Amino acid sequence: MSDLLRVEDLWVRFFKRGGGVVEAVRGVSFAVGRERVGIVGESGSGKTMTGRAILRLIRPPGEIRAKRIGFDGTDLMGLSERAMRRIRGERISMVMQDPKFSLNPVMTAGEQIMEAYRLHTGAPRGEARARMIEMLEAVQIRDAERVAGLYPHEVSGGMGQRIMIAMMLAPDPDLLIADEPTSALDVTVQMSVLQIMDRLVRERGMGLIFVSHDLNLVASFCDRVLIMYGGRIVETCRAGALNEARHPYTRALLESLPRLDRPKPRLSVMRRDPAWLEEPSVDAFA
Amino acid sequence: MPSPDAISAEGLSVAFGEGTARSIAADRVTFRVAEGGSFGLVGESGSGKTTVLRAIAGLIGDWTGGLTVRGETLGPRRQRGFYRTVQMVFQDPYASLHPRHTVDRTLSEPLRLHRFDRVEARIEEGLRAVGLGPEFRFRYPHQLSGGQRQRVAIARALMLEPRILLLDEPTSALDVSVQAEVLNLLADLRSRRGLTFLLVSHDLAVVAHMCEEIAVMQGGRIVETLDVDAMRRMEPREDYTRHLLRASMGYVPEETG
Amino acid sequence: MSLAWKEWLTSETPASRRQARLAQLYLNWLNFSANPLAVLGLAIILGLALMAVAAPLMATHDPLAQNLGARLLAPGQGGYLLGSDELGRDIWSRIVYGSRITLMIVGLVALTAPVAGLLVGTAAGYLGGWVDVVLMRLTDVFLAFPKLVLALAFVAALGAGIENAILAIALTAWPPYARIARAETLTIRQADFIAAIRLQGAGPGRIIVGHIWPLCISSIIIRTTLDMAGIILTAAGLGFLGLGAQPPLPEWGAMISSGRRFILDQWWVATIPGLAIFIVSLGFNLLGDGLRDVLDPKRAGR
Numbered sequence: 001m002s003d004l005l006r007v008e009d010l011w012v013r014f015f016k017r018g019g020g021v022v023e024a025v026r027g028v029s030f031a032v033g034r035e036r037v038g039i040v041g042e043s044g045s046g047k048t049m050t051g052r053a054i055l056r057l058i059r060p061p062g063e064i065r066a067k068r069i070g071f072d073g074t075d076l077m078g079l080s081e082r083a084m085r086r087i088r089g090e091r092i093s094m095v096m097q098d099p100k101f102s103l104n105p106v107m108t109a110g111e112q113i114m115e116a117y118r119l120h121t122g123a124p125r126g127e128a129r130a131r132m133i134e135m136l137e138a139v140q141i142r143d144a145e146r147v148a149g150l151y152p153h154e155v156s157g158g159m160g161q162r163i164m165i166a167m168m169l170a171p172d173p174d175l176l177i178a179d180e181p182t183s184a185l186d187v188t189v190q191m192s193v194l195q196i197m198d199r200l201v202r203e204r205g206m207g208l209i210f211v212s213h214d215l216n217l218v219a220s221f222c223d224r225v226l227i228m229y230g231g232r233i234v235e236t237c238r239a240g241a242l243n244e245a246r247h248p249y250t251r252a253l254l255e256s257l258p259r260l261d262r263p264k265p266r267l268s269v270m271r272r273d274p275a276w277l278e279e280p281s282v283d284a285f286a
Numbered sequence: 287m288p289s290p291d292a293i294s295a296e297g298l299s300v301a302f303g304e305g306t307a308r309s310i311a312a313d314r315v316t317f318r319v320a321e322g323g324s325f326g327l328v329g330e331s332g333s334g335k336t337t338v339l340r341a342i343a344g345l346i347g348d349w350t351g352g353l354t355v356r357g358e359t360l361g362p363r364r365q366r367g368f369y370r371t372v373q374m375v376f377q378d379p380y381a382s383l384h385p386r387h388t389v390d391r392t393l394s395e396p397l398r399l400h401r402f403d404r405v406e407a408r409i410e411e412g413l414r415a416v417g418l419g420p421e422f423r424f425r426y427p428h429q430l431s432g433g434q435r436q437r438v439a440i441a442r443a444l445m446l447e448p449r450i451l452l453l454d455e456p457t458s459a460l461d462v463s464v465q466a467e468v469l470n471l472l473a474d475l476r477s478r479r480g481l482t483f484l485l486v487s488h489d490l491a492v493v494a495h496m497c498e499e500i501a502v503m504q505g506g507r508i509v510e511t512l513d514v515d516a517m518r519r520m521e522p523r524e525d526y527t528r529h530l531l532r533a534s535m536g537y538v539p540e541e542t543g
Numbered sequence: 544m545s546l547a548w549k550e551w552l553t554s555e556t557p558a559s560r561r562q563a564r565l566a567q568l569y570l571n572w573l574n575f576s577a578n579p580l581a582v583l584g585l586a587i588i589l590g591l592a593l594m595a596v597a598a599p600l601m602a603t604h605d606p607l608a609q610n611l612g613a614r615l616l617a618p619g620q621g622g623y624l625l626g627s628d629e630l631g632r633d634i635w636s637r638i639v640y641g642s643r644i645t646l647m648i649v650g651l652v653a654l655t656a657p658v659a660g661l662l663v664g665t666a667a668g669y670l671g672g673w674v675d676v677v678l679m680r681l682t683d684v685f686l687a688f689p690k691l692v693l694a695l696a697f698v699a700a701l702g703a704g705i706e707n708a709i710l711a712i713a714l715t716a717w718p719p720y721a722r723i724a725r726a727e728t729l730t731i732r733q734a735d736f737i738a739a740i741r742l743q744g745a746g747p748g749r750i751i752v753g754h755i756w757p758l759c760i761s762s763i764i765i766r767t768t769l770d771m772a773g774i775i776l777t778a779a780g781l782g783f784l785g786l787g788a789q790p791p792l793p794e795w796g797a798m799i800s801s802g803r804r805f806i807l808d809q810w811w812v813a814t815i816p817g818l819a820i821f822i823v824s825l826g827f828n829l830l831g832d833g834l835r836d837v838l839d840p841k842r843a844g845r
Contacts, residue, residue: 017577042461043432157331186330187488187533194537213462220536256466258495260534261518266473267466267495345738369744382735386757388563395753396743421556424563429555442739 003031004175004207005054005092006285009067012049012058012231024049024062026231030284032175036201036208037284038218041228042253047211050228051177054209055092056084072174090120093168097180099160103152109136110148113167120171135166139196158189162196169200175207183212194221215242215253224284227253232281249276290357292450292482293319293342297351300337311337313506314351319499321356324476324483326497328490328530334506335486339452342484343374355450370400373443377455379435383427389413389438390423396445412441416471433464440471444479451476453485457492469496490534494518502527574837581833587826594642602636606793615809626811628802634812637793638819644794645823648709648778649771655713657767660720661759665751667721668728679725686718690777698786705794708787712777716770723766727759761838768831772824779820795820 012025025046030037041047053064056076069076071092076084088094096102104112113135114128123131136144139162152160161181168176178197182190198221201208212218219225219242227235227250235247245251252270300312312334319325327335341349344364353360355372376382383392393409402408410420416437427435436456443451456472457465473496476483487493493500494514501511502524510524522528532538553570557563576582594601603624610631618626624635667678685693694711701707731737732755740750781787782796790797795816802813 042463187490188330188529191533191538195539198537198539215462216536220538253462256463258466258469258491260491260494260531261520263514263518264495267470269467269470270463340738343738343742345741364744366744369742374739374742376735376739378735382739384736384740384754384757388557388560390560395740395745399743399745399749424557424559425555426563426567439739446743 003033003070003285004072005209006031006068006070007050007054007066008069010050010053010069011065012046012053013063013065015061015063017061023231025053027281028228028231028233029281030226030233030236032207032209034205034207035224036210036222038210038212038222038225039228040212040215040218040225042213044230045228046231047213047228048179051094051179051209051211054177055088055094057088057094086120089116089168089173090171091173092175092177093171093173095161095164095168095176095178095181098184099152099157099164100184102164103160105152108149108151109155109163113148113163113170116167117170131170132166135170136163138169138200139163139166140192141166156189157185158193161185161193165193165197165200169204172204173206175209176201177209177211179211180213181210182217183214190217216257226284230277232277232279233284234276234279234282236282236284248273290321291318291354292321292323292356293325293484294354295338295342295351296353298338298341298349298353299351300334300341300346300349310506312341312349315503315506315508317501317508317511319482319484322480322482323499324485324497326493326500327484327486327503328488328493328500329503330488330530332505333503335503336454337506338503339374339454339484339486343372343452344368366400369396369448370446371448372450372452373446373448374452374454375436375439375443375456378459379432379439380427380459382439383435385427388424388426389430392438392442393445396442400446408445412445415444415475416441417467431464432460433467436460436464436468437471440468440475444475448481450482450484453483455487455489456485458487458489465492472496490517490531502530571837575833578833578836580829581836584826584829584831584833587822588830591642591646591823591826594639595646598639598643602633602639604633604636606632606636606640607791608632615805615812617809618811618815625815626809628798628812629805632791632793634798634815637798638795638816641793641795641798641816641819644705644788644792645775645778648705648712649774651709652713652716652774653767653771656716657720657763659713659717660722661724661756661763663717664721664724664726665728665755665759668725669732669747669751669755675725678721682718682721685715686722688715690715691780694777694781695784695786698781703786703789705788705792708778708781711781712774716774719770720763720766723762724759727762728755731755731758765831765835765838768827768834771827771831775820775824775827 008029010025010028011023014022014024016022028050039047039050049058052058054069056064058064066077071087076087079087110132113132117123117131118128132148133144136147141147141159141162147155147159155163181197182193185193197208210218210222219237219239223239225237225239225242226233227247229249235245235250237245242254245254252268255268256270258264258267296316298312298315299310301308301310303309315334315338317325327338329335337346340346342353347362355368390409393412394405397405397408409423413420413422418434418437422430422434430438457468460468469492475481483496485493485496494517497514499511499513500517502509504526509526510522512522516522517531520531522531551562552566554562554566557566610627613621613627613631614629616623616627618624620626623633625638626634628634663678663682667675690712693715694708697711698707737750737754740754778787779796779799782794783800785800788794788797798816799813802816805812
């Protein structure tokens with residue numbers, strides 16, 4: 001499978017006032033084809049910063065450095081800000097965690113989707129409107145006409161997230177980065193939103209990067225899983241092969257999770273080995 | 287005469303708003319928590335589980351039905367003695383500690399309110415009991431990690447030596463590894479002090495780990511009450527419970543036609 | 544600063560309440576002093592305070608001494624640093640002594656209006672119900688009067704003079720603080736830490752004073768500092784109208800008023816007090832902006 005995105009030696013640093021650097025991402029390399037790749041980690045693992053760095057969404061005092069971020073033949077690191085703006089939303093899209101905070105509260109759902117679409121395609125209003133309805137139906141919103149006229153605060157979390165997905169997929173991007181897209185949703189709603197994402201990604205042959213803290217969810221949804229700790233990738237797994245994970249951090253993570261199907265007398269407490277922070281990042285190209 | 291239940295709710299109902307904006311948050315909720323037991327209230331958002339907890343705590347004044355705690359019937363207001371019996375741990379460790387108070391102030395205030403003696407000693411014991419050393423005593427919440435804040439919140443809840451702890455999603459805002467430590471801590475405290483837990487969560491795995499009996503709520507009502515073994519065996523009676531259990535087990539692709 | 548002190552103040556594990564609080568203040572000071580404009584504002588205000596305290600040392604002449612033979616001299620002439628006014632009084636010395644009056648106005652208003660507003664606003668916001676309704680309608684009554692008009696009415700009723708002018712200003716200045724305090728209280732009231740303290744059996748008094756006030760104080764301080772400029776201008780306005788400080792007191796507004804007649808030929812008589820007001824207002828604005836950057840609760844002492 002040819003790579004859609006190839007990230008080589010990505011570093012993200014934040015410079016603190018008064019000296020001192022925080023290294024959020026330390027030399028991460030991976031590739032994503034037309035498949036679903038999950039990036040899992042706890043807070044501070046660097047998973048969110050990795051997603052944002054691909055789209056170069058990090059502002060000073062943050063700094064992105066990479067040997068190369070290859071997307072469809074071009075090195076994103078070498079592009080001007082104007083060129084990046086054409087990539088964002090049009091070729092690579094991002095869905096974020098809480099639609100309450102990522103949807104514009106003073107525009108209706110329909111207007112937002114149309115605006116995003118017209119921004120990238122320059123299409124006239126009529127065409128944009130037709131496309132908007134089409135997208136709302138693609139995310140299984142019945143009564144699309146009515147929902148298009150609603151404001152974000154008038155819809156439930158699950159529907160807000162579906163609107164977000166519709167907005168992000170309207171310009172037909174090649175790659176979707178989803179940053180904790182279902183973490184703010186109820187578990188039954190999570191299922192339906194994931195099913196929609198699953199179908200859309202498959203139908204359009206898109207690549208998907210799914211960033212989350214939920215190891216089990218990512219393992220059941222994605223084709224490949226990258227586990228991050230301390231800004232580095234510590235292990236990669238194929239889907240379904242999670243229990244064969246070898247790295248002590250991954251094993252410790254699995255062991256400290258309570259399980260619905262099996263009682264555990266005590267959840268094992270992770271003993272953090274400082275050596276984990278020193279190991280080089282595992283390359284996740286395959 | 288058998289010992290009274292720790293908590294008993296009979297037809298507890300809570301409604302908010304007036305007229306057309308009236309919504310029923312809890313609808314004739316009935317359940318019992320045995321003394322020393324651990325009872326879980328599970329549901330999705332809007333299920334009413336947090337409303338029930340807050341009504342028991344006395345944070346919601348406007349409810350109907352019957353509520354008893356250790357044999358005593360509760361009215362719309364709580365008496366001082368109630369706070370020596372029932373305490374609560376809140377969900378968001380970033381919001382449950384006053385940002386301008388040190389840990390010392392947060393822990394000493396309940397003691398001063400109820401005129402306990404040996405305040406210094408109690409604060410130090412309290413910190414030790416939740417696995418925090420004395421160096422944490424004069425820190426501010428923003429100088430603590432999420433897990434440390436939650437430990438302080440637990441220590442605060444235990445300052446008044448309650449018999450019953452109400453836990454509102456105590457680990458949802460925490461990382462997995464920190465969650466494990468906090469859940470272990472809670473389990474230890476419960477067995478050592480013989481506490482009764484009423485735990486509210488949307489995470490079925492956490493509830494199954496911590497609780498012996500579980501009530502599933504939806505739309506303000508209790509859909510089903512089952513014991514943890516039945517839940518683990520995936521043997522619920524109601525469809526909604528089954529649906530919830532399946533969704534909690536990980537992603538299942540849609541049936542392709 | 545000696546290394547030992549610095550370590551003590553930036554320690555990760557404070558050993559006493561006092562150390563924790565001082566460490567916080569030190570951190571806030573570091574944040575504040577990183578902003579050069581804020582430090583400039585602070586310097587101006589401290590300069591004002593210094594001038595007021597050391598007035599006898601800084602003035603070159605008696606501010607009230609008239610010298611009709613040396614009227615309207617330009618700055619630098621005849622030993623008058625900034626010139627002399629229409630009665631031959633040294634303008635510089637009058638500015639210096641006038642700073643005392645300015646400071647008195649600012650100080651008295653700052654001590655009364657925000658405090659009253661905090662009390663009313665937090666009580667209304669926390670207790671709700673009819674207490675809220677009554678207190679807010681009371682606030683509305685005072686808010687309805689334009690500052691200057693009420694001040695005029697007051698001095699008309701009680702007689703002109705600087706004390707009555709200050710009282711009048713304070714009476715119109717407190718309602719916005721009540722509004723701010725109430726708005727903050729309504730938000731804070733819903734936080735879990737308030738629920739937690741309620742669950743320990745604390746009464747409304749303890750909660751308002753110990754838990755809500757500490758969180759409102761920042762907004763109130765910031766608003767007060769930013770309002771000071773307006774307060775000074777209002778006092779100056781009253782002085783200008785002859786309703787504030789009475790002659791021969793060297794209140795800056797009154798000085799502008801009496802210098803009005805000479806604005807074309809002897810511009811310094813009116814302009815210099817105007818400049819003094821401008822600088823002090825600027826100082827308060829810069830200080831207020833700097834404080835807001837530091838005390839914004841979202842930053843929580845970082």
